[in-house]
Amino acid sequence: MSVRVESNSYLTEEQQQVYQLRESLERNGGNPVGFLELLAAVVTDGTWLKVPSGVNQEEPFVSFTDFIEAKPPFGLGASVENVRILLQIRHPHEGVPRIREQMDMMRAAVRELIGSDPSELNARRFEQEALWGDPSHDPDITDSAEEPDLDPSNPIDRDAAELRSVGKSGGWIWALKVARNVEVGQPDRPAQDVDMGCAPHIHKVAAREFARRIGWDHKRVMRYYRAWERGIEKYDLPSFDRLQPGVEVPLPPASTWTECFTPGRVSPDRAEALIAGAHEAGLSVREVIYAAKSPGAMKAAILSDESTAEAARTALLERAREDGELRTTLARTIAHDPVFRKETAVESRKAERADYVRQIADQGKARTPAGQALELSKEAREETAELVAVVDDPQATPEVVAEAYERVQQLIVEAVEADPKVQAAEHRARIHKVLASTARNIASVIDTPLAEIADEKLIEEVSALQTSVEALVALLSPQKGSHLRVIDSQAV
Template sequence: MNEPHSATGNAVLVNALSSSMRSTLNGMESVPGLVRQVVEEGSWRNFTTPRGEHVTHKSFESFVTAKPTRGLGYSIDELMRLVADDAETLRLVTDLIGRPESDFERPESQENVWIEPEAQDVAGESQQELVWRDPSDDPEALQEAEAAAEPDADLNDPVNRDAFELRLVGKSGGWVWALKVARSVQPSKAGGHEESDHHDPNEGGPGRKVSVSEFARLTGWSTRRVMRYHRAWERGVEMHALPSFDQLKPGMDVPLPTAKTWTECFAPGDVSPERAEALVTGAHEAGISVRKVIYAAKSPGAMKAAILADESTAEAARTALLERARNDSELRTALARTIADDPVFRKETAVESRKAERAEYVRHVAGEGKVRTPAGQTLALPQDARQEIAKLLEVVNGPDATPEAVAEAYGTIQSFTTLAVEADPEVQLREQRTKFSKALSTTAKSIQAIDPNDLAAVADDDLREKLTELQKQVNELATMIVNEERAHPRS
């Protein structure tokens, strides 16, 4: 809430705001941006009227309610209805006047309804809605503008007038300013900015459209900024059926969309249209100011510094990265490769993966009340074991569960499994049979994988001894099983 400008400089903003507020609905699209600038720059505190009278205000409310031209001539509630769709401006004003935003919430049925002060005739019937008019049509605002105009600025020329107004209050956005650009600018056919700065005098006169670079010169903007507003109108043609550029002429007024649609089409900052579209969509989905999202995207260095320095910022970045990775296969691959290549990450990943697997097993057993044996048998646990596992589940699901605590819970369930197997001789028999069968199958596969020719080529006394000993053990096992079968034939 600084006061960086002189009283005369502040008057330009105050007069532009007052003029826009006296316009009708479409003209008021610029009001939130102007209010925000007036508050941010402290212009309301100290300014001069068009008649040269010096005015100071100690409170923002007195500035709003004071009669023109010493103030705006509105109530605070009326002003808040005008800026209700601009969350950033609403917050700035409520902070300034010390009142909560809830004081100015409107019933749903009253949204987007605005009644002009003194807009009713004597009979009490509302007058017909007026067409939007340029703020510079206001005599007081125009008087102030002429005093500050550049020597070559002819304010009777609608293009010059549009450019001059944007030069004075160029920090404001909205459909009003996009219209000024759309109706005044004719980019080159290639879409660039290098069209000749001045048209041939024989090809047009006052009211002609000008090149991007010429309009940028008149407004004091960069050509990129002019084109951002031009692209916003182009998107408005697609999304809100606005008139196309070839239908617009300098000074021409058309109905404009509501203020809340502006951020759907306008991308502030120097970003490509493709990035801008994605950033705007992301801002809307998160309910965050588009300006803040664009700024963050344009400041990777600042974003990295905040992540390194601040724990909550790092947590937000981690959450966002994981959410994006779920739908971005390339990012998932990059993250996995980074973790696999880093010894520290690789070790921690192995620990956490084992913890997650064991925790999931504990949850499954607690939910089913059953365990699975090494042989693949499913066994129901007794009631006392289930009660004990329910306590283990609380430990596993705790926010501070350590790998050691989860491993202990997992081991407890394994002990319950062993007891369940030992309690049933038939189950124990199947477990042992499966265990031996797996061991023999593994041994057989290993022997079958040996190439006899390769073995013969490298065999030495040690290998021969090991192979002979193995053959002896296999023969003994086979003989024992055969003799056992003969002594105890199956019934």
């Protein structure tokens, strides 16, 4: 098999064949047919053994694995794992014995060359679905509204028409193929008893049999079946009993597909929430659902990548503001973790001090330690405004914020000391507070039977207290109207 490309006419026939195989692998992501056919030709003709293995190398490749992994233009520049995945894709014309035989021979030859690894195939099922995904899921695709004149007898036009319809109706075409050929609950029958022709009398087949024929997992077939089921309810699609093999029906636009289709490992309830979230964020539904399907990969990305971790942090906080249960869980986690608890205390103190500086700057006044309302001078207000810029700096450390906080407090002290009347009122308020506290403390023990429990030390303390009160009385004696009564120590 050889197709000459004008822009690559300098290549040998074998190199052109490899070139086309690589182009098919890179560009035909929505249709594996071309890749499978070219791969069969490369293996059957032994083309990979006839091309140089590298720059200034005349020797051919020693192994098919080296050929797959070698960088272009010598090899495919792919991975063995992806080739294993591609071998699981079924050629749509494998119903034709000649093509099926060709594909089976190719798969057997390639597997023998590279070895098969079923466990890895299961682990990479996610990549298989993403690699051969519905083209309508690509957010970068802009469909043309022009209706070209296509010739059904031309195989290129037939493929173009099919891909064009997929682009317009998305996964609904796949769902229709499942819905019109599968009957849920029908027992599996041997392949020779089931005819997949499109005559009206042909019976549908079981989901497992249809899955076998297209090379899919049974669960994947059922996901498309359930999508059609939801389409019946949402978009009035024909019911299953009205569909027969080969029947064509009008389909909804591609944009409606994600509202009905639920990828594997995501329940319908979760899918609806994820779809709504994707629409709200303006993101691809496919990307959002696939991210939710792999929490392990998501965790690894968060742990290893700073930008992913930042996105996760932002999302978690946004959700916690609306989710009381999540908020409680986060708070409990922080409270019980000594590292988080210490950091939280530091950041809380920093936030409180920053808020204090902003409040003083906004109001232009402050309360003194004794509780007086105090107007700040113009100079003090200007300096406080400058300190706001300091505490609002995202890079500000707790120590820097503490210095700004202490400076604002110092400005308040300086404002008090600059005004004798304010200073006197501050002292008076402070003394009132101390005396009130002392009076409350004495009142709390006045009813105690002191005479019965007093010892020498207690008598000395009460006597010392009386001496202090007498000294205060002496200081206040010049004040008119003072009627202070000295406590008789003997009475105590």
